[in-house]
Amino acid sequence: MSAGWKSVSERKIADRAALLNEHPDWHLRGGAPPAGVLDVSHLPTSQLSGREREIVHQDATALVHALRERRYSAVEVATAFCRVAAGAQAVCNCLTEVFFAEALQRAAELDAHLAETGCVVGPLHGLPVSIKDHILVRGQDTAAGYTAWAYRTRASRDAVAVDILRRAGAVLYVKTANPQTLLSLETNNNIYGRTLNPFNRNLTPGGSSGGESALISVHGSPLGVGTDIGGSIRIPAGYMGLYGLKGSVARMPHAGLLGSHDGMDAILGALGPIATSARDLALFCRTMLQYEPWRVEPALLELPWRQDIVDGAGIPDRLAVAIMWDDGCVAPHPPILDALKAARDALVAAGHDVVDWAPLDHQEAWELIRKLYFLDGGEEYRATLADDPPVPQTEWILGQVPNGGAPFSVAEIFRLNVAREALRARVLHHWNATAARTASGRPVDAVLSPWDPRTYDNASVSLQLIGRRLNEERVLGMLHKVEAALRASRA
Incomplete structure (x- = not known):
C-alpha cells in the first residue's frame, strides 16, 4: 500500500480551507477551542447578529413561509447558514465540499x-439545504469517504x-461528511478524519450521515439530505436530538448516489x-413527490404524497402502540429505558393502547444481512481500499464478511433471498x-423502540417510531399524536 492517500487528504483539506478562507469574517474569533473543551455547540452561532440568530433558529417550514412573505431575503438566509456552517466545520469537522459563492449567487437570482x-420558484424557494457527500451534486466532488475516489468523481449531473x-x-x-465505506455508525475517513459531536467532542454524531447531523444540530443547516440502509439517517438523528426519516424503499x-455497493439489490x-x-x-417528502420522480427513475413507485394523512385523516384517536424494550441481544442503559417508560406512561395517560413487543429473531436477522451485504465476499470494498488503509470501523465490518471472504454462488444467493423473504x-x-x-x-399502529444502548454526558436520548411499509404519512401523523401525549405529560 502506497502513502499516496496522505497526499490526497492533504490536498482535499487544503482545498476546503481555501474556500472557507474566502470569507475570513466568518471564522471563529480566536479559532477553534482546544480539544479538551468538549461542548462547543454554542460557538458556530456565537458571532451572528440578532437577525441572523433569529433566522437560523427557525425550522425549514417556518423559513420557506418567511421567504415567501419576503420577511427575509434568500441572500441573507443563505449568508446566515453559510456563516454557521463555517463555524461548525471549525469545531466538529463536518463539511467536505464548500460552495458558498455558488449558493449566494443562486440566492440573489431567487x-x-x-x-x-x-x-416563488417552488416550495423550497430560498431554503438552504445540505447534502451528504456520496449524493451527486453537479460540479462537486463525490469522494464518498474514499481517498481513491477524490478528484475522480466530480459529478457531471445531479442526483x-x-x-x-x-x-x-x-x-x-455544502456537502457533508460520511464514513469510509458508509458501513459505519460513526463518521470517519482518511480524507478528512473524524467528525465530532459538537455537544461532546469525545463522542460521535453517528453515521453514516454524521456530517449532516453534526451540522444541523448547531443550526448550520435547516434541512439535510441523508441516506439509510441500517440506520444511517436514524442513528445520527437520534444521537443529535433531531428528526430523521428512513422511508420505504422505492x-x-x-438514483444518483455513489457507493461501493452500487448494483447490489x-x-x-x-x-x-x-x-x-x-x-x-x-415538507421534504411532499416536495420530492410533488415533482413526480417516478417519471425519471423507473424503480420508484408512483405513489403521490398524502398530506391529509399526515394531518390526521384516517388515523384513530386512540393509537395502538407496541413498545420494544430491547432487541433480545442488547439491553438499553437506564436513561434509554427511562425515556421508554416516560413515553409509555404519557401514551397511556392520553388514552392510547400500549402493549409490549417481543423482539423477533434479531440475531438471525444480523447473520442474514451480513451475508446479503457481502454477496461478492467484500471484493468491491477491498478493491476500493487497496491504497486506502481501513479506519477502525471499516476493519470491524470487513471482519464480519462471511463465507471466508469468498463470493456466494448464484444458487447460494437464491437461497439467501428466500431466507430474507421468509424473515x-x-x-x-x-x-x-x-x-x-x-x-x-386491530394490530398495533406503530412500534416504539430504543435506538442506542449507550448514553454519555450531554448526549441525546432518542426513540424510534416504526410503521408499516409505504406508510410514511401515517408514521408522521402518528408522531404528532405521540408528541402531543409527551407534551401533555410535561405540562
Whole structure:
C-alpha cells in the first residue's frame, strides 16, 4: 500500500480551507477551542447578529413561509447558514465540499425572480439545504469517504433528489461528511478524519450521515439530505436530538448516489431528510413527490404524497402502540429505558393502547444481512481500499464478511433471498398477531423502540417510531399524536 492517500487528504483539506478562507469574517474569533473543551455547540452561532440568530433558529417550514412573505431575503438566509456552517466545520469537522459563492449567487437570482414576478420558484424557494457527500451534486466532488475516489468523481449531473431540490428553489451550499465505506455508525475517513459531536467532542454524531447531523444540530443547516440502509439517517438523528426519516424503499428518489455497493439489490437503502422538526420531514417528502420522480427513475413507485394523512385523516384517536424494550441481544442503559417508560406512561395517560413487543429473531436477522451485504465476499470494498488503509470501523465490518471472504454462488444467493423473504413474512405475521393483545382488536399502529444502548454526558436520548411499509404519512401523523401525549405529560 502506497502513502499516496496522505497526499490526497492533504490536498482535499487544503482545498476546503481555501474556500472557507474566502470569507475570513466568518471564522471563529480566536479559532477553534482546544480539544479538551468538549461542548462547543454554542460557538458556530456565537458571532451572528440578532437577525441572523433569529433566522437560523427557525425550522425549514417556518423559513420557506418567511421567504415567501419576503420577511427575509434568500441572500441573507443563505449568508446566515453559510456563516454557521463555517463555524461548525471549525469545531466538529463536518463539511467536505464548500460552495458558498455558488449558493449566494443562486440566492440573489431567487430574490430577483421574486421581486420581478411576485412568485416563488417552488416550495423550497430560498431554503438552504445540505447534502451528504456520496449524493451527486453537479460540479462537486463525490469522494464518498474514499481517498481513491477524490478528484475522480466530480459529478457531471445531479442526483434525482438534488435536481428536484434545485427546481423547488433550494439553495445548495455544502456537502457533508460520511464514513469510509458508509458501513459505519460513526463518521470517519482518511480524507478528512473524524467528525465530532459538537455537544461532546469525545463522542460521535453517528453515521453514516454524521456530517449532516453534526451540522444541523448547531443550526448550520435547516434541512439535510441523508441516506439509510441500517440506520444511517436514524442513528445520527437520534444521537443529535433531531428528526430523521428512513422511508420505504422505492418511495423517495434514490438514483444518483455513489457507493461501493452500487448494483447490489439484495438489501436496498433509502434517501431521506434530517431536520429539526417533524413537519420538516413532511415538507421534504411532499416536495420530492410533488415533482413526480417516478417519471425519471423507473424503480420508484408512483405513489403521490398524502398530506391529509399526515394531518390526521384516517388515523384513530386512540393509537395502538407496541413498545420494544430491547432487541433480545442488547439491553438499553437506564436513561434509554427511562425515556421508554416516560413515553409509555404519557401514551397511556392520553388514552392510547400500549402493549409490549417481543423482539423477533434479531440475531438471525444480523447473520442474514451480513451475508446479503457481502454477496461478492467484500471484493468491491477491498478493491476500493487497496491504497486506502481501513479506519477502525471499516476493519470491524470487513471482519464480519462471511463465507471466508469468498463470493456466494448464484444458487447460494437464491437461497439467501428466500431466507430474507421468509424473515420478512415472519415479522409481518408477528406484527399482525398483536391484534390479539390490543383493546381495539386491530394490530398495533406503530412500534416504539430504543435506538442506542449507550448514553454519555450531554448526549441525546432518542426513540424510534416504526410503521408499516409505504406508510410514511401515517408514521408522521402518528408522531404528532405521540408528541402531543409527551407534551401533555410535561405540562
